[in-house]
Amino acid sequence: xxxxxxxxxxxxxxxxxxxxxxxxxxxxxxxxxxxxxxxxxxxxxxxxxxxxxxxxxxxxxxxxxxxxxxxxxxxxxxxxxxxxxxxxxxxxxxxxxxxxxxxxxxxxxxxxxxxxxxxxxxxxxxxxxxxxxxxxxxxxxxxxxxxxxxxxxxxxxxxxxxxxxxxxxxxxxxxxxxxxxxxxxxxxxxxxxxxxxxxxxxxxxxxxxxxxxxxxxxxxxxxxxxxxxxxxxxxxxxxxxxxxxxxxxxxxxxxxxxxxxxxxxxxxxxxxxxxxxxxxxxxxxxxxxxxxxxxxxxxxxxxxxxxxxxxxxxxxx
Numbered sequence: 001x002x003x004x005x006x007x008x009x010x011x012x013x014x015x016x017x018x019x020x021x022x023x024x025x026x027x028x029x030x031x032x033x034x035x036x037x038x039x040x041x042x043x044x045x046x047x048x049x050x051x052x053x054x055x056x057x058x059x060x061x062x063x064x065x066x067x068x069x070x071x072x073x074x075x076x077x078x079x080x081x082x083x084x085x086x087x088x089x090x091x092x093x094x095x096x097x098x099x100x101x102x103x104x105x106x107x108x109x110x111x112x113x114x115x116x117x118x119x120x121x122x123x124x125x126x127x128x129x130x131x132x133x134x135x136x137x138x139x140x141x142x143x144x145x146x147x148x149x150x151x152x153x154x155x156x157x158x159x160x161x162x163x164x165x166x167x168x169x170x171x172x173x174x175x176x177x178x179x180x181x182x183x184x185x186x187x188x189x190x191x192x193x194x195x196x197x198x199x200x201x202x203x204x205x206x207x208x209x210x211x212x213x214x215x216x217x218x219x220x221x222x223x224x225x226x227x228x229x230x231x232x233x234x235x236x237x238x239x240x241x242x243x244x245x246x247x248x249x250x251x252x253x254x255x256x257x258x259x260x261x262x263x264x265x266x267x268x269x270x271x272x273x274x275x276x277x278x279x280x281x282x283x284x285x286x287x288x289x290x291x292x293x294x295x296x297x298x299x300x301x302x303x304x305x306x307x308x309x310x311x312x313x314x315x316x317x
Contacts (some may be wrong), residue, residue, distance in 0.1 A: 008051075010056040011073045013114050016065035020048050023059050026111050030090045033057070067113030071107050080104055080120040081139055081175075096140035098184075099191060102126060104138045126183055127237035130188070131316075132230045136235055137182035137196060142168045144193035144210060145184065148222035158256035158293075160284040161220045174198070174218065182218060185223055185234055195221035197234055199242070213250040229316055232269055236312045243305045252299035254281060263296055270311030271298045 015023055025199035027033050034051035037043075046061040054074060076088070077083050087108050096106045103117035103272045127134040151162065162170040174182040174196070182198040197219040205212045216238050221231055242251045255262040257276050267273065274297040283293035300308050 005099050006175050009268060010058050012058045012060055013056050013068065013073070013110070014062040014065055015047060015059045015112055015114075017046060017061050017063065019061075019112060020046065023048055024113050026060070026090075030086065030092070035146055035316065038050075040251070046125060047317075065112075067109070068115055069113070070115065072107075072115035072117050074105075074119055080106070080118060083118060089311040092203075096138075096142070098135070098138075098140040098144075104136075104140050106140065125241070126185075127241060129233040131228065131233045132182040132237075133186040133188060134197065134234060135186055136199075137171055137184045137192075138172060139168070141184040141193040142171055145171070145196065145211065148194045148225070152223035155223065155226065155261055156220065158259040158262070158283075158285050159220050159236055160218065164244050180218065185221065185225070185230060187228075187230060194202075194230065195219070195223040197238065198231075199238060209298070211248050213248050213252065214246065215254070216242075224257065232266065232312050233316050235271075236309070236316070239300060239305065239309065239312075243300075243302060249302040250299055254295040256281075256283065256285065257294040257296045258285075259296070263298075266298050269315065270308045271300055272304060273298055 024035065027050040028035055030209040031050075031052065033050040033055075033191060036056075037050055038047070038049055047059045049059070050143070052058045057073075057103075063156075084106055088094050092108050092111070094106050094108055096104075098104070100119060103119045103121050105117060108116045108118065111115060117288065120316040122136045124136045126136070140195045146167040149161055150164040151177075172183075174180060177200060180198050182196060184193040185195040187194045197216055200215045200217040202211050203213040204210065216235065219231070219234075225231075239251055242248050253266060253271065254277075255266070260281060263273070276294050277297055278294045279292040280297075283291045283292055
């Protein structure tokens with residue numbers, strides 16, 4: 001607590017003489033902010049002012065202008081991916097950066113070269129353990145995931161894992177998939193996204209009073225992250241959220257019945273196997289596009305959870 005009440009009135013950026021129309025096209029046209037009338041005593045100096053929601057930007061003329069390459073405003077926005085698309089369509093650079101906990105963000109610049117940062121708080125919770133952090137999946141993870149997907153792909157025979165070149169489209173599809181809250185798995189040892197997972201198919205009680213069940217699905221990991229404990233800890237984080245925050249009484253998982261690698265991994269975590277449902281799910285196996293697969297069903301109930309939780313924690317020691 002200070003002796004004063006502080007608030008930010010505006011952000012000041014320098015621009016070169018005669019650049020007002022270029023500024024208007026960017027701040028007013030591309031970003032959609034409203035130009036303000038400058039006070040008469042300041043208007044003669046040139047430049048222009050803009051306001052949008054809670055942000056006011058003053059663009060002041062500097063005779064010996066040099067663009068700000070390091071110092072920059074950090075601007076909070078809604079629907080960050082849509083803004084990125086808009087900026088790219090206007091020919092502006094967009095560089096995603098996932099190294100800001102609790103937010104997704106990217107860097108760009110105005111047409112004069114001043115550095116700008118745009119960021120948005122995650123709408124879904126972030127989960128962190130000692131090995132992995134689960135962040136809501138977004139465009140900032142594409143580059144890392146593209147590299148992760150191109151490691152040894154031998155274990156992906158029955159799993160939906162795109163090729164690196166298709167990762168941007170995959171991320172967009174997962175984010176738009178109804179009923180899925182997708183997550184990127186961030187390896188804490190190096191801060192890189194090494195796979196995906198998600199909470200899927202939430203099922204409410206008949207009277208709508210909350211969730212009774214949910215599924216953990218769409219999980220894959222880079223070869224270098226397999227067998228490191230990341231998968232076990234990610235499952236622990238999601239199970240804990242499902243049972244202890246969402247209050248479900250069942251969390252299920254399923255895999256292709258032929259996927260012995262995945263089935264053994266789930267069994268090692270103490271997750272009960274419930275049986276095979278024939279022709280139950282879409283097959284992700286190459287050459288089986290549009291076909292159905294038999295699914296091996298696993299589930300943890302609220303009565304199973306204490307023992308499963310203890311088993312996973314033991315494996316992580």
